[in-house]
Amino acid sequence: MQNYLEQLNDAQRAPVLQKDGAMIVIAGAGSGKTRVLTFRIAYLMSLGVDPFSILALTFTNKAAREMKKRIAQIVGNSEAKNLWMGTFHSVFAKILRFEADKLGYPSNFTIYDTQDSQSVIRAIIKDMHLDKDIYKYKQVYSRISSYKNSLITVKAYFSNPDLTEADAMAKIPRLGEIYKAYVERCFKAGAMDFDDLLLKTNELLTRFPEVLAKYQNRFRYILVDEYQDTNHSQYLIVKALSDKFQNICVVGDDAQSIYAFRGANINNILNFQKDYDGVKVFRLEQNYRSTKNIVNAANSIIEKNKTRLDKVVWTANDEGAKIKVNRTMTDGDEGRFVASNIFETKMNEQAQNGDFAILYRTNAQSRAMEDALRKKDIPYRIYGGLSFYQRKEIKDVLSYLRLILNPKDEEALKRVINYPARGIGSTTIDKIIVAANHYGRSMFEVMQNIDKIDLKINSGTKTKLQNFTMLIESFRVTNEASDAFQITEYVSKKTGLVQELKKDGTPEGIARIENIEELLNGMRDFVEEQKELADANGSLAEFMEDVALATDLDNEKGDEDRVALMTVHLAKGLEFPYVYVVGMEEDLFPSGMSMSTRSELEEERRLFYVALTRAEKQAYLTYTQSRYRWGKLIDAEPSRFIEEIDASYLEYLTPITEHRYKPLLDADIFDEVDKSKLRMRKPVAGNAPTASKSSTEDQLRKLRRLKPVTSDTDKNFSAEEANLKVGTLVEHVRFGKGRISKIEGIGADTKAEINFENGGLKKLLLRFAKLNVL
Numbered sequence: 091m092q093n094y095l096e097q098l099n100d101a102q103r104a105p106v107l108q109k110d111g112a113m114i115v116i117a118g119a120g121s122g123k124t125r126v127l128t129f130r131i132a133y134l135m136s137l138g139v140d141p142f143s144i145l146a147l148t149f150t151n152k153a154a155r156e157m158k159k160r161i162a163q164i165v166g167n168s169e170a171k172n173l174w175m176g177t178f179h180s181v182f183a184k185i186l187r188f189e190a191d192k193l194g195y196p197s198n199f200t201i202y203d204t205q206d207s208q209s210v211i212r213a214i215i216k217d218m219h220l221d222k223d224i225y226k227y228k229q230v231y232s233r234i235s236s237y238k239n240s241l242i243t244v245k246a247y248f249s250n251p252d253l254t255e256a257d258a259m260a261k262i263p264r265l266g267e268i269y270k271a272y273v274e275r276c277f278k279a280g281a282m283d284f285d286d287l288l289l290k291t292n293e294l295l296t297r298f299p300e301v302l303a304k305y306q307n308r309f310r311y312i313l314v315d316e317y318q319d320t321n322h323s324q325y326l327i328v329k330a331l332s333d334k335f336q337n338i339c340v341v342g343d344d345a346q347s348i349y350a351f352r353g354a355n356i357n358n359i360l361n362f363q364k365d366y367d368g369v370k371v372f373r374l375e376q377n378y379r380s381t382k383n384i385v386n387a388a389n390s391i392i393e394k395n396k397t398r399l400d401k402v403v404w405t406a407n408d409e410g411a412k413i414k415v416n417r418t419m420t421d422g423d424e425g426r427f428v429a430s431n432i433f434e435t436k437m438n439e440q441a442q443n444g445d446f447a448i449l450y451r452t453n454a455q456s457r458a459m460e461d462a463l464r465k466k467d468i469p470y471r472i473y474g475g476l477s478f479y480q481r482k483e484i485k486d487v488l489s490y491l492r493l494i495l496n497p498k499d500e501e502a503l504k505r506v507i508n509y510p511a512r513g514i515g516s517t518t519i520d521k522i523i524v525a526a527n528h529y530g531r532s533m534f535e536v537m538q539n540i541d542k543i544d545l546k547i548n549s550g551t552k553t554k555l556q557n558f559t560m561l562i563e564s565f566r567v568t569n570e571a572s573d574a575f576q577i578t579e580y581v582s583k584k585t586g587l588v589q590e591l592k593k594d595g596t597p598e599g600i601a602r603i604e605n606i607e608e609l610l611n612g613m614r615d616f617v618e619e620q621k622e623l624a625d626a627n628g629s630l631a632e633f634m635e636d637v638a639l640a641t642d643l644d645n646e647k648g649d650e651d652r653v654a655l656m657t658v659h660l661a662k663g664l665e666f667p668y669v670y671v672v673g674m675e676e677d678l679f680p681s682g683m684s685m686s687t688r689s690e691l692e693e694e695r696r697l698f699y700v701a702l703t704r705a706e707k708q709a710y711l712t713y714t715q716s717r718y719r720w721g722k723l724i725d726a727e728p729s730r731f732i733e734e735i736d737a738s739y740l741e742y743l744t745p746i747t748e749h750r751y752k753p754l755l756d757a758d759i760f761d762e763v764d765k766s767k768l769r770m771r772k773p774v775a776g777n778a779p780t781a782s783k784s785s786t787e788d789q790l791r792k793l794r795r796l797k798p799v800t801s802d803t804d805k806n807f808s809a810e811e812a813n814l815k816v817g818t819l820v821e822h823v824r825f826g827k828g829r830i831s832k833i834e835g836i837g838a839d840t841k842a843e844i845n846f847e848n849g850g851l852k853k854l855l856l857r858f859a860k861l862n863v864l
């Protein structure tokens with residue numbers, strides 16, 4: 091324990107040993123910021139600081155768990171579990187449960203996930219008879235969400251003409267009414283959405299000075315990781331809680347701020363020094379994660395951003411291999427390239443599956459990767475996308491469980507009142523909703539009193555409704571004497587949910603049953619873990635709290651060796667020996683939706699910086715020449731970010747696509763930008779390798795000598811003109827030599843079936859295929 095401080099360099103040790111006061115550690119990727127937080131907590135504990143008085147806020151709950159484990163190893167006792175550690179949402183959900191009554195909420199309030207929230211909004215839009223093409227529920231949801239994150243309550247909204255006018259200008263003048271109805275419905279259902287967890291915490295701390303004082307006194311030491319991505323609401327919470335003792339330590343990297351689109355405010359980190367007295371600023375410069383080549387390449391990228399703090403990042407690690415850039419024809423080929431490459435690397439370097447990550451800009455890109463990995467029998471795991479807990483059958487079970495804890499939960503009720511089918515039709519449900527709104531009661535309460543209200547429901551249906559309420563009531567009783575696993579097993583049997591899926595008999599139905607079994611397995615583990623803790627007993631309420639806030643990264647099982655697939659956003663803070671950043675194409679990365687202003691483009695560039703800096707040993711950048719997007723096959727161009735990397739750090743495995751030189755941006759929309767830079771993009775070919783001894787290079791040189799039969803721009807392609815016919819011997823950069831066995835289609839659609847030495851039989855669209863006649 092004494093020598094753990096020796097596992098830090100001098101620059102890292104300084105903020106660890108600085109016990110009191112406000113401090114900020116600003117440093118580039120991989121320089122040990124998260125490590126500093128971890129060691130600092132261990133150090134505080136070794137000085138006798140009570141772990142109950144330390145609050146550490148992390149980006150994922152998984153990060154919190156890992157930190158706790160590491161701290162327990164260092165301080166060598168089990169006190170670490172008493173630390174207040176987790177994401178903003180999970181920590182403050184816990185506090186809100188203690189204090190819920192002050193805000194008029196039940197302590198067992200439900201946490202609505204995004205799907206629940208959007209479903210409430212959709213219902214409101216329908217009830218208000220608004221045009222759903224104008225009031226798009228997802229957009230309405232994100233607008234309301236951003237109001238909440240800026241602490242604009244319904245009342246604040248209506249008293250601010252700027253906001254009401256802005257929404258009127260945006261042709262959604264009734265947004266405020268929707269917002270109001272949404273808040274009322276959530277309240278009536280005893281539910282908070284994700285944003286409420288922060289908004290209500292702020293409300294709690296501002297409206298109740300005694301509550302604020304209590305938590306200020308409790309949290310003597312506050313630490314925040316990834317501070318650059320905190321939003322206004324989070325900022326205010328941290329500020330309020332740390333105001334008394336001012337023992338606050340935040341770490342972050344402005345170059346990795348990537349959540350502005352969700353309200354993260356980079357000014358929080360930039361202005362930190364103004365917020366507290368005598369702030370100590372620490373900088374770390376040495377990167378321990380990546381090779382020199384990766385660190386330098388990442389530096390050469392981020393330098394292109396104008397808005398940034400100047401930072402030095404260097405590493406004493408090996409030079410390492412160059413970043414490999416690969417082009418393919420289609421996204422399917424891209425997947426196959428990545429999968430084969432992983433396969434070979436595993437063989438050649440004795441790597442594990444878990445050493446690899448495939449990162450993409452959008453979730454939709456995972457499919458091609460998955461297909462290729464499956465064909466090669468490489469186990470993988472997708473993070474993000476539709477998470478386990480969002481699957482239909484799981485949500486069905488969870489809805490019953492939610493009702494047990496909070497019968498007012500309307501989203502849960504609507505989901506299962508007639509599933510499995512029990513003869514309660516939508517007309518009946520509508521009548522109950524109307525009555526609930528009329529009496530200002532929950533649907534469940536209306537159903538409990540169905541005998542006393544005249545809803546024009548026939549007696550058969552009444553009995554069905556009563557049976558349903560009785561079923562839930564009986565679950566509530568059973569739950570009192572059960573742990574989470576027992577009650578869930580009981581509920582899945584009693585409701586007939588599993589029976590229903592068995593009846594289905596299709597492979598999907600079986601997969602669903604397996605998922606429910608997986609849920610039960612997870613619960614059993616959870617219960618066992620919880621029972622070891624002093625202040626927990628594995629109850630359903632504890633489990634549901636965990637689930638409501640689980641992100642995919644949190645549910646990872648450590649014992650599985652799998653390739654990780656995730657969006658770049660999700661990869662923040664993580665590291666892998668081998669990283670593939672796929673879909674490096676204009677309009678995809680940078681995203682076509684984020685190029686209209688300089689600040690959006692800079693955020694995309696930071697995102698790319700995050701992607702690249704996840705790699706320890708080797709990074710790959712791949713792109714394809716054509717890709718299906720929005721249901722259409724489009725010609726793709728390599729991402730500008732590839733060109734922006736200093737060419738000396740790159741190795742092209744394939745000749746880079748020649749540009750069509752269309753200006754990629756309408757530079758006029760960039761007022762303060764150096765326009766010449768934007769328009770005068772260097773021809774990419776100029777970046778291609780000049781002197782490398784690799785065999786790829788030999789291949790390239792050879793290809794350059796041969797006259798290409800087609801180019802990407804050649805829309806009026808004709809096989810005859812290109813001198814291609816059945817029997818012609820051709821060479822392809824990746825598949826090697828091959829003979830054409832068939833030609834079909836005309837013009838731009840001409841395809842050739844070619845039997846390749848390396849690749850077997852392939853059908854290529856000649857317009858794209860880089861073939862050379864031998």
Ligand code: ATP
Nearest residue numbers: 097098099118119120121122123124125378379663
């Ligand atoms: P990011 O910006 O990506 O979140 P970070 O600054 O939080 O990165 P860490 O994740 O803390 O960096 O550290 C990067 C890697 O370097 C980790 O594997 C960490 O264990 C290792 N590392 C950091 N400092 C040292 C050190 N002094 N000695 C050995 N390894 C170190």
Ligand code: MG
Nearest residue numbers: 123124125663
């Ligand atoms: Mg970190």
